[in-house]
Amino acid sequence: xxxxxxxxxxxxxxxxxxxxxxxxxxxxxxxxxxxxxxxxxxxxxxxxxxxxxxxxxxxxxxxxxxxxxxxxxxxxxxxxxxxxxxxxxxxxxxxxxxxxxxxxxxxxxxxxxxxxxxxxxxxxxxxxxxxxxxxxxxxxxxxxxxxxxxxxxxxxxxxxxxxxx
Numbered sequence: 020x021x022x023x024x025x026x027x028x029x030x031x032x033x034x035x036x037x038x039x040x041x042x043x044x045x046x047x048x049x050x051x052x053x054x055x056x057x058x059x060x061x062x063x064x065x066x067x068x069x070x071x072x073x074x075x076x077x078x079x080x081x082x083x084x085x086x087x088x089x090x091x092x093x094x095x096x097x098x099x100x101x102x103x104x105x106x107x108x109x110x111x112x113x114x115x116x117x118x119x120x121x122x123x124x125x126x127x128x129x130x131x132x133x134x135x136x137x138x139x140x141x142x143x144x145x146x147x148x149x150x151x152x153x154x155x156x157x158x159x160x161x162x163x164x165x166x167x168x169x170x171x172x173x174x175x176x177x178x179x180x181x182x183x184x
Contacts, residue, residue, distance in 0.1 A: 023068040029061055032075055035146055036082045042141045043086035045130065053089060057082040076155035083138060083156060124182060128175045135159075136171035143168055 023029070036057055040050035060081050061074075071077045129137060135157065142148040142156060143164075150161045157164070 023074050025062060025065070028074055029058065029078060032078050033058070036078060038145060039079060039082050039138070039141065040086045042145070043083065043134070043138065044089055049089055053082060053085045056085050073152070073155060076152055079156040080158070087134065125175065125179065128178050132171050132174060136167045136174070139164055139167040140171040
C-alpha cells in the first residue's frame with residue numbers, strides 16, 4: 020500500500036476542495052475557511068490514513084460535510100457565485116454580454132438545484148470525477164449518482180428552455 024504524504028497527496032487537493040466548498044456555500048471566504056478546516060480534520064486523522072481506500076474521496080467527503088454544516092448554521096442559500104470566474108471569448112461586446120447572461124442563468128439554475136443534485140453535478144462536470152468516486156464522496160450508490168446527474172441536467176435543460184422562450 021502506498022504511503023500517504025500530506026504534502027504530496029493531500030495539499031494538492033486544496034483547489035478541488037475549494038471549488039466544492041464554493042459550489043455549496045457560494046461564498047469565497049467561507050469556502051476558504053472550510054478548506055482550512057478540512058485540511059486540519061484530515062491531518063488529525065493521519066494515523067488512520069493507511070486504512071482509507073481513497074484519501075481524495077475522504078477529503079472531499081469531509082469538505083462537503085463541513086460545507087453543508089456551515090450552510091445549515093448560516094442559512095445563506097440565496098447568495099450567488101461571483102461572475103468574475105467566467106472566462107469570456109474576446110469577440111463582439113454584445114455577444115459577450117449575451118454569453119455572460121446565459122452563463123449567469125445556468126449558474127443560477129445549478130445553484131437552485133437540490134443539494135445532492137448540485138454537488139453530484141459539480142463533482143462530475145466541474146471536477147471530472149468518475150461515478151465511483153462521486154459515490155464514495157457522497158456515500159450513495161453509483162446508480163444514484165447517475166440518477167442525480169440525469170435529473171439535474173434535465174431540470175437545468177427544462178428551466179433554461181423555458182427561460183429562452
